[in-house]
Amino acid sequence: MRYVSTRGQSPAQDFAGVLLAGLAPDGGLYMPETWPHFSHADLRHLRGLPYAELAARVIAPFTGDAVPFATLQALCRDAYAGFRHPATIPLVQLGPNLWALELFHGPTLAFKDLAMQLLGRLFDHVLRQHGRRITIVGATSGDTGSAAIEACRGRAAIDIAILHPAGRTSEVQRRQMTTPDAGNVLNIAVDGNFDDCQDLVKAMFADAAFRDQMRLSAVNSINWARIAAQIPYYIASALAVGAPEREVVFAVPTGNFGNVLAAWAARRMGLPVARLTVASNRNDILARFLADRDMSVRDVEPSLSPSMDIAISSNFERLLFELLGRDPVLTAEIMTGFRATGRMDVPEAAWRRARTLFDGFRLDDEGTTAEIARLHIECGYLADPHTAIGIAAARAHPCGPLPTIAAATAHPAKFPDAMQHATGVRPPLPAHLADLYDRQERFSTAPADLAQVQSVIRAFVSRNSP
């Protein structure tokens, strides 16, 4: 399988190249040159397989020759063995035609583990084959950092350094990052806010000498491999409620558009999906776009669902490319205009095409709290704020008798204050994290200063690969 850039100015790459590069050199995002196809018979053959096996078969066309199938199977088995539910991704029925797809049984209790756990192993495999080592650097305000650390800790070919704003993450989030005991993990508590951390990471990638010397890499949400690893759970859950004989509907709590794009990809590959609902909090750029073709950037406002607090959904570029009939020149032109003006000028025909499949939905904090309370009272179900928005979106767009699956993206114990406020219940952490508050934390501290952060990372990397 070859991959092309949405902006058409970078050479095609194979899976290993795309995995290691993340962003294409022309600023575009990589897309598969052609979409794999699963016929209804192919889909029926996947029904009832253990999740790891199903995942390997769905991902195999994307990895192509870069990873032998037997290796991919082993990596998938290993990646999902650490999930704390025998079904890996259980479905919980909440209404006559409504299910929650629980994607939060991985080590850090958010859906990002499903892609990250496999990505860490794929990186390690590809790097070892090429005899290379890399240093993954990232900034986090919470979920992504811990998912990346859990995925990379102890891997031979990877060092990982994560910057977080000192004193500005929740205690659960900080401890999830700072307590894994592995020599290849470095946490830096930066005296500053999240934007300072992100600026430092950008500056490190812009410093060519440092970037090359440290062999910097990233695992951010525009990496194609993360999207590919999110497609199998849409197929597995649809099969469980009657696909391919029945069409299904998905509702997905959305920030960067990565998770819902994977649902779109599953449909593109042959899964019968009738509609996709994009659920947002008050940061509603996608809901405004779908309602009025208004894709304009506004300041981010903090909400009860922080992982959806975004100004721009970077993976939307991939859908745009498809809506434009894969025209890279027009895609590049629209994205350049968007960067310059803060408003994306999507042609009306492309917008109409999006509306034939996607519905937008927006819910503020008050509505989110009400939905958490309602689910607790009516179904005895504890939905975290992100999940509650997805379920509310599914209920707002009923599709008659079609089964609707709402993605449950985080465990309620990650947001104990919001849960207690809405339901009076403070959900306990699962057993594997029950002693989180007793574990020893390890982190360095640094001011928000490029030279000082770089010297902390340099010392860490040279200690690990002298």
Ligand SMILES: *Cc1c(COP(=O)(O)O)cnc(C)c1O
């Ligand atoms: C990251 C995240 C989201 C948003 O997913 P995208 O792929 O960025 O759209 C939603 N919910 C939770 C809990 C998350 O961690």
